Amino acid sequence: MELGDGTRCVRAGLPEPVPGEPFLPGPVFAAPYHLDPAGPSPDRDGYARMDNPTRRRLESAIGELEGGDCLVFSSGQAAITGLLLSVLRPGDTALLPADGYYTVRAFAAATLRAQAVAVMLIPTAGPYPPLGGVRLVLLETPSNPGLEVCDIAAVAAIARAAGTLLAVDNTTATPLGQRPLALGADVVVGSGTKALAGHSDLLLGYLVTRDSAVLARLRQWRDQTGAVPGAFDAWLAHRSLATLDLRLERQSANAAAVATRLSSRSDVAGVRWPGLPGDRSHPVAARQMRRMPGVVSFDLGSADRVARFLAASRLVAAATSFGGLHTTADRRAQWGDDTSEGFVRLSCGIEDTDDLLADLSAALDATG
Ligand SMILES: Cc1ncc(COP(=O)(O)O)c(C=O)c1O
Secondary structure, eight states: OOOOHHHHHHHTTOOOOOTTSOSSOOOOOOSBOOOOTTOOOTTSOOBTTTOOHHHHHHHHHHHHHHTSEEEEESSHHHHHHHHHHHHOOTTOEEEEETTSOHHHHHHIIIIIGGGTOEEEEEOTTOOOOOOTTOOEEEEESSOTTTOOOOOHHHHHHHHHHHTOEEEEEOTTTHHHHOOTTTTTOSEEEEETTTTTTOSSSOOOEEEEESOHHHHHHHHHHHHHHOOOOOHHHHHHHHHHHTTHHHHHHHHHHHHHHHHHHHHTOTTOEEEEOTTSTTSTTHHHHHHHOSSOOSEEEEEOSSHHHHHHHHHHOSSOEEOSOOSSSSOEEEEGGGGTOSSOTTEEEEEOOSSOHHHHHHHHHHHHHHTO
């Protein structure tokens, strides 16, 4: 019998118990390590760009949760761009989300096109074109910020038939929300900066795969580019991972309550949350996701009303990230996302649901 999510999170990546040793050993701070005077040995740590035990423990933990072999990176962007640059060659075609995290599209425009990689931008909800001749597909589901969802297993089936590598950005769902490798994807990439680490105190990226050739290529890429997190950030992320199940449970419950409350208001438009039974992403989300994310999106009509709403709220902080302990909101158009001026991505924290609902309602009433 597979252990429950809470049990898996609290045990993930921990060493076997040794009397007198801590549960999670502290961070190992080193750049070089002492070498055997006779020369380096493959089973001893030599230099921290390649070797660090704190990082390896975090990789075991994330790998256990996603179901494959993990490499962690200095940020989500470092993981995603590392995947794109190490897999794609001039003349290749890559299919990327048209409505996903905007920096990935900006990177494609600035760097992939200059390397003669053709980029097709496809909306997350599809339809997906035939994949013959496409080297790599990157899905982002649920997408940030629109919370569209796509059927990973269906895209995996056409990708497999076409010999196309399928990667899924699992940032919003987290490995507890869905398991892309079990649904047929070849690679999971993501930002651990968001709900995975969840305390708004570090940047982290990760990649998980069961494909040994992809893993070897990405390891070489990371060894040579040096896009590794430091030992302290890796340790903090591992410590934080232990409570992922508890944090997601409250975030998701808060999102359900908030989405329902917002949907009932005539002064809030376009409420999206994949867990809402009436949401157009709900049927696929309910089938493939193990739990719903804590992120909700909606439209307050204008930039001015968003600013007044944020000023009036005591519990919703203006911040451009999501998945943290504190409830935050971000007006995405201010960063150049292709959203309306009043579009808000709200990330529910772990506050008490009643407090959050009361605060949101009061702030909306005050700015109606
Ligand atoms: C879906 C998604 N992928 C990747 C990233 C990039 O992650 P990072 O900020 O850790 O580089 C983000 C950041 O917001 C994101 O939302």
